Amino acid sequence: MLDTAQHKARLRSYFDGVGFSRWSAIYGDANLSAVRKTIRAGHAVMLSTAEAWAGAAFPQADDATALDAGCGTGLFSLALARHGFNVSAVDLAPQMAVATAANAEAAGLGSKVAARAADLDEITGSYDLVSCFDVLIHYPSELFGGMLSHLASLSRGTLLFTYAPYSPILAAMHRVGGYFPHSQRRTDIKMIRETQVRQALADSGMHLRRSARVGKGFYHVMLVEASRTTA
Ligand SMILES: C[S@@+](CC[C@H](N)C(=O)[O-])C[C@H]1O[C@@H](n2cnc3c(N)ncnc32)[C@H](O)[C@@H]1O
Numbered sequence: 001m002l003d004t005a006q007h008k009a010r011l012r013s014y015f016d017g018v019g020f021s022r023w024s025a026i027y028g029d030a031n032l033s034a035v036r037k038t039i040r041a042g043h044a045v046m047l048s049t050a051e052a053w054a055g056a057a058f059p060q061a062d063d064a065t066a067l068d069a070g071c072g073t074g075l076f077s078l079a080l081a082r083h084g085f086n087v088s089a090v091d092l093a094p095q096m097a098v099a100t101a102a103n104a105e106a107a108g109l110g111s112k113v114a115a116r117a118a119d120l121d122e123i124t125g126s127y128d129l130v131s132c133f134d135v136l137i138h139y140p141s142e143l144f145g146g147m148l149s150h151l152a153s154l155s156r157g158t159l160l161f162t163y164a165p166y167s168p169i170l171a172a173m174h175r176v177g178g179y180f181p182h183s184q185r186r187t188d189i190k191m192i193r194e195t196q197v198r199q200a201l202a203d204s205g206m207h208l209r210r211s212a213r214v215g216k217g218f219y220h221v222m223l224v225e226a227s228r229t230t231a
Contacts, residue, residue, distance in 0.1 A: 002140060002142060002143070004143060007139075007143070008092065008119060011092060011093075011138055012092045012093055015091075015092060015093035015095075015096060016093035016094055016095045016096070019093070020093060020095045020096060020099075022036075023072060023073070024073055024099065026039055026040050026043070027040070027043070027072060027073045027075055028073070034217075035217065035218050036218075037217075038216050038217020038218050038219055039216075039217070039218055039219045041216050041217070041219070042214055042215065042216035042217065042218075042219025042220070042221075043134070043219060045214050045216065046133065046134075046162060046214045046219075046221060046223050047075055047076055047079065047133070049212055049214065049223055050076065050131065050133065050160050050223060051076070051079045051083075053160060053210070053225050054066075054079075054080065054083065054129060054131070054158070054160065055083060057129070057157070057158045057225070057227070058083070058084075058085070058128065058129065058157075058158075060084070061080075061083045061084035061085045061128075062084040063084070063086065064084065064085050064086070064128040064129065065085065065086050065087075065088070065127045065128050065129075066080045066085040066086070066087045066088070066127055066128065066129040066130070066131065067087075067088045067090065067123065067125070067127040067129070067130045067131070067154055067155075068080065068087055068088070068089045068090070068131050068132075069090055069120040069123065069130065069131065069132040069135065069151060069154075070090070070091055070092065070120060070132055070133070070134070070135030071089035071090060071091045071096065071097070071100045071115065072091060072096050072099075072100070072133075072134075073096060073099045073100060073103060074089055074099065074100030074101075074103045074104060074113065074115065076131055076133060077089040077100055077104065077113050077115070078100075078103060078104055078107055078109055078113065080129070080131070081104065081107075081109040081112035081113050082107075082109065085112070085128075085129065086112055086114075087112060087113045087114070088114050088116075088125075088127070089101075089104075089113055089114065089115040089116075090115070090116055090117075090118050090120060090123055091115075091117060091118075092117065092118070092119055092120070093117065094117040096117075097115045097116055097117040098115075098117075100113065100115040101113070101115040120132065120135070120147065120150070120151065121146075121147065121150055123150075123154060124154075125154060126154060126155075126156050127154055127155055127156065127157075128155075128156060128157045128158070129155065129157055129158045129159075129160070130151050130152075130154050130155040130158070130159045130160070131159075131160045131161065132151050132159075132160070132161040132162075133160070133161065133162050133223075134162055134221065135161075136148065136161060136162070136163050136192075137162065137163060137164040137189050137190060137221065138188070138189070138190065139190055140190045141190065141192055141193075141196060144163070144190070144192050144196065144200070145196060145199070145200045145203075148161070148197070148200040148201070148204070149200050149203060149204045152200070152201065152204035152205070152206050152226070153204060155206075155228065156228060157227065157228060158225065158226070158227050158228075159206060159224075159225070159226045159227070160223070160224070160225050160226075161223075161224055161226075162214075162221040162222060162223050162224070163192045163197060163221065163222055163224070164189045164190060164191045164192060164220065164221055164222075165191065165192065165193075165194065165213065165220070165221075165222040166191040166192060166193045166194075167191065167220075170189075170191060170220055171191060194222075197222075197224065201226050205228060205229055206226040206227060206228055206229060207226060207227065207229045208224060208225075208226050209225045209226060209227050210224075210225050211223060211224045211225070
């Protein structure tokens with residue numbers, strides 16, 4: 001049986017250590033291998049699509065609140081802040097939260113982005129928009145439903161998230177290479193079936209408004225916009 005605390009501790013240690021350097025490079029402008037360039041390119045497409053959807057859902061976001069759960073280095077937190085949201089950016093890995101705060105400060109958005117280190121399952125409150133990108137892909141299906149329901153409970157309007165859609169071809173790709181070729185660097189990607197996503201949303205009083213599959217090289221996710229159907 002999966003030990004949840006141990007799984008999270010392993011992710012925290014990865015994203016606060018070697019994973020921090022690797023993902024900062026992918027999310028920044030460092031030189032990358034061909035494999036990682038496809039991850040950077042796919043991630044950029046996913047983020048720009050999500051930004052357009054957030055803009056359509058909140059044409060006037062001034063003073064609306066957003067939670068960016070698993071903010072990483074803050075790429076989407078800063079995009080939301082530029083759009084007018086007051087953003088709470090949270091990440092399991094302290095180094096990621098520190099990087100988000102520094103990036104917000106450097107972009108002149110320090111007053112719009114409050115970054116801190118925490119497990120998304122510990123977050124409380126209510127936000128107009130909740131985003132969670134490329135985080136749930138690291139959690140197996142027995143944890144996925146609970147985490148998605150928790151994120152949904154924090155949103156009074158829109159929920160944007162990604163998951164790794166189940167596909168036999170991708171399962172084979174992950175077996176062969178994963179995102180990173182060396183086992184000690186590898187972050188396992190957990191594939192989830194769409195029926196589980198729809199069920200978790202329905203159980204949380206949300207419905208799936210739209211989704212888009214983003215696939216480039218080694219980057220494959222399903223981006224989802226859900227909105228609240230019940231008060
Ligand atoms: C692949 S990065 C994605 C970063 C960012 N969302 C983006 O798309 O640019 C995954 C991030 O999720 C964070 N994370 C993983 N599990 C988490 C949890 N339970 N609570 C909060 N953050 C988590 C990791 O520390 C890491 O920064």
